[in-house]
Amino acid sequence: MRNKIILFLVAMSLLTLQPAAFGQTSPAQEYYNKAAMQYLIGDLDEALKNLQAVLKIDPRHAGAIELQKIIYRDKKIPIPPEQKRAAQKVETSDQMDKTMNLSRRLG
Numbered sequence: 001m002r003n004k005i006i007l008f009l010v011a012m013s014l015l016t017l018q019p020a021a022f023g024q025t026s027p028a029q030e031y032y033n034k035a036a037m038q039y040l041i042g043d044l045d046e047a048l049k050n051l052q053a054v055l056k057i058d059p060r061h062a063g064a065i066e067l068q069k070i071i072y073r074d075k076k077i078p079i080p081p082e083q084k085r086a087a088q089k090v091e092t093s094d095q096m097d098k099t100m101n102l103s104r105r106l107g
Helices: 002-015 027-041 044-057 062-074 081-106
Strands: none
Touching (some): 027 044, 027 062, 062 081
């Protein structure tokens, strides 16, 4: 299970890189990278703090939202209601974007 999570984190990091910046990462990505490393070494509280910093900068950061869910599950604590609502808004918005893109292609 841990290997799958590590693979997921690496994949999310690669997917969220900004190639146009030529090696420079955004502040949100830097916080996310720190959070991912802290998660891997078991420092879950610090990882959550960095994930909160990511989501203040970029509330739609998919990797941060997913890693936050994983950490809450690992700590066996419920996801705070405001975090659930934020994740649901992102999922709903993403679904709407996909629907709009599909309708443009078909129309």
